[in-house]
Amino acid sequence: MKKPSLPSSELGLIEHIQRDFSMNSSAVKLGIGDDCAILRPPAGCEVLVTTDFTLEGRHFRRDSHPPESVGHRCLARGLSDLAAMGATPLAAFLSLALPSSMLAKAPGQMWIAKFFSGLRALAELHSVPLAGGDTSESPGGKNALILADIVLIGYAPKGKALRRSGAFAGDALYVTGQLGGAAAELAGMLGRRKRIASVKTTEDHPHLFPEPRLDVGEALLRRGVATACIDISDGLSTDLAHLCRASGVNAEIEQEALPIHPLAARLGAKSALHAALHGGEDYELLFTAPSSARMPTSLAGVPLTRIGTLKPRRPGQPLMTLLAPGNGPAELKPSGWEHFAKPSRHAKKKAR
Numbered sequence: 001m002k003k004p005s006l007p008s009s010e011l012g013l014i015e016h017i018q019r020d021f022s023m024n025s026s027a028v029k030l031g032i033g034d035d036c037a038i039l040r041p042p043a044g045c046e047v048l049v050t051t052d053f054t055l056e057g058r059h060f061r062r063d064s065h066p067p068e069s070v071g072h073r074c075l076a077r078g079l080s081d082l083a084a085m086g087a088t089p090l091a092a093f094l095s096l097a098l099p100s101s102m103l104a105k106a107p108g109q110m111w112i113a114k115f116f117s118g119l120r121a122l123a124e125l126h127s128v129p130l131a132g133g134d135t136s137e138s139p140g141g142k143n144a145l146i147l148a149d150i151v152l153i154g155y156a157p158k159g160k161a162l163r164r165s166g167a168f169a170g171d172a173l174y175v176t177g178q179l180g181g182a183a184a185e186l187a188g189m190l191g192r193r194k195r196i197a198s199v200k201t202t203e204d205h206p207h208l209f210p211e212p213r214l215d216v217g218e219a220l221l222r223r224g225v226a227t228a229c230i231d232i233s234d235g236l237s238t239d240l241a242h243l244c245r246a247s248g249v250n251a252e253i254e255q256e257a258l259p260i261h262p263l264a265a266r267l268g269a270k271s272a273l274h275a276a277l278h279g280g281e282d283y284e285l286l287f288t289a290p291s292s293a294r295m296p297t298s299l300a301g302v303p304l305t306r307i308g309t310l311k312p313r314r315p316g317q318p319l320m321t322l323l324a325p326g327n328g329p330a331e332l333k334p335s336g337w338e339h340f341a342k343p344s345r346h347a348k349k350k351a352r
Helices: 010-020 067-084 100-104 106-125 181-192 214-223 236-247 269-278
Strands: 028-030 045-055 088-098 130-137 147-157 172-176 228-231 249-254 285-289 302-312 320-323
Touching: 010 100, 010 106, 010 130, 045 067, 067 088, 067 106, 067 147, 067 214, 067 228, 088 100, 088 106, 088 214, 100 106, 106 130, 181 269, 214 285, 228 236, 236 249, 236 269, 236 285, 236 320
Parallel strands: 088 130, 249 320
Antiparallel strands: 045 147, 088 147, 172 285, 172 302, 228 285, 249 302
16 A cells, blocks of 8 residues: 655645545545635525634543544534534635644654544545635644634525524424533543544544534524524533523523433433533534424434523523422522632543
């Protein structure tokens, strides 16, 4: 097998990207290689745009995360935002700043190649062409860090995109998949304090290789059953609070109904509950639907679980309430991820 060429300069890096992401797409009339990309969204559709940073030291650690995981997660963040609105991906744009030393030495070149391998694998899975972007040397000299900004373009039928603001009192609350797995896997990684050199499969790695729920989002939009939707990348408690505020409702969550990921369950009951409510990075969807709607147990092969109910907004009442067996209702405060928040002892350990 021919050894793949590794990028050793900015021009070589651009050629490497252009060669490896030569995906044909009728939606991309002109892609990498010109000053601008030209996109052709389907007739009768609106364009949706989302952007996400992936910052070394904040969202990943070079000494902990395999580069394939960093590339996968970089794209997954934006895809999950599109999924939350029921959108179909149209194209991706990546701006990447790298320490100059990475292009000058073989280990750095290999890291870059593996980063793009992880990103490309997820892009091919969901037919997302990389249509452009930018490259730069990151500042900081010997202390320079890797900075990546991904822009995702999607589309949805005019006026049909799912939003956070469409829920009503009386609606049921649902989540896809399982909760707490990403936080549990991250805790295990940081506890080992040793980088995972490679992984044999992307399955069953909720933190390293999260699965954006694009097929579920598209199915919810197509069926017209969801009244509101949001992804819970910042944690169920934080993102539910966003949905409640946008829709002008309160929420009651049934603790026993929460679908706990097996990795989180190993942490013990108290830690598992914390991971499910506040851990974040599960990239599952939280959505609402009328209580009278007949909801399947799974959609697009992903389990759906009813976890609570929306209530009318009343002055003096908690925005969110947790109903635990054997105890009275307790206020549930948003305690997931929040940028610029004062770091707690727990938050300092996170590699978000």
